[in-house]
Amino acid sequence: MTDLTKLTIAEARSKLKSREFSALELTEAYLGAIDAANGVINAYVTVTHDKARDMAKASDARLASGQAGALEGIPLGIKDLFATEGVHTQACSHVLDGFKPRYESTVTSNLWADGAVMLGKLNMDEFAMGSSNETSYYGPVVNPWRANGSNAKLVPGGSSGGSAAAVSAFLCAGATATDTGGSIRQPAAFTGTVGIKPTYGRVSRWGVAAFASSLDQAGPIARDVRDAAIMLRSMASVDAKDTTSVDIPVPDYEAVLGKSVKGMKIGIPKEYRLDGMPAEIEALWQKGIAWLRDAGAEIVEISLPHTKYALPAYYIVAPAEASSNLARYDGVRYGLRVPGKDIVEMYENTRAAGFGREVKRRIMIGTYVLSAGYYDAYYLQAQKVRTLIKRDFETVFADGVDLILTPATPSAAFGIADQDMNSDPVKMYLNDIFTVTVNMAGLPGLSVPAGLDSRGLPLGLQLIGRPFEEETLFQAAHVIEQAAGRFEPQKWW
């Protein structure tokens, strides 16, 4: 029999319907692949073998009785940030040790309602803070991709590093992920997978551990554009439990795939051409421009003048919100408790032992920028900059631009424990230079693989669209995917 784990969601969906194999067989194939690979890749922090089998059997019963949902029998990995009832949910932090929620996030409820099967929880940067998956309490994830002729272990990106690695190494058919500043798109670019951060409000945040609530948004990481479209349709919903979710019908994103981009106006922002940007990134961008032009799109140069302030403003807004959101981890309500002589010392001991270095850094920055003497100078100023960034995008969209094309990341995947990248936190933060603007403006952004660099590592292009026009992103991403081809790592694990 062919390797079932190599099938895309769309392929598995039709073969399950025609009963070529059962949901249980498909799930067993994934569980076997995970058990063989996870010791090396470290993408999963928990594998829910029994739950997966039970869910697959229930799917088989529904398939047999003709009641199949949109994702019936499709085995998925879930980022550890999503609450899953009775199952390990720790945001890959020590402070949530042993936490098993009594409730299910809206996103995962939606997926299970559509028949998907849970394989387990995926590794990530602690509380989604990071760009390399190296801040996880559970250790780094290894990128399934390696440079030509090298055995060096590379990062899969972050914070959704487990999601991206699991999808790319065929350890799940698709994965949930979240993106506050780039955590879906950057790991997707580093692993040759497709990731979409939907418009703020498209997907419910209920049951997703909060990092920066005004920026956080969940979305899928998948093998190709079609699979990402299938997953987003199931994940998205309006939700009374998240008042920032928006009541707009969820379209059938798949329906736009194959539709021409003829006449579409695609903006190329000149501010994204950075000094010292690797020539390979520039070349990839030019290739993307040529593909879309050849497909009939009109290419126009645009200006987003406040781009250079996006990263500094993000690193004020995001830590500010994080310092407030993470105040709840106090040793009383969840997870870890380290005793002390009184309650204050218990809080201090718990938080000192429970949070890692990067999370502590964010809490301290956030507390500082929100403090009485500095609020106006930092937080308020950053909020004003955020408005200007949003306005930049509104202006180009008002001028008739349908989509914006940029590189997804300023480089390909780098090494685990890379000296240079870890020498200064700001170097790590620069990974998100092309992605944070999108979160600041609340827009949808998609990363699609577009080629390999000279060392054989995947690179991605980013498409940015108007609010709630995810369809346009899928439509153009499909054109790029058709031109660029598919990418999969050579198996070494």
Ligand code: GLN
């Ligand atoms: N790398 C960014 C950060 O560390 C973004 C993370 C994210 O999108 N969750 O904040």
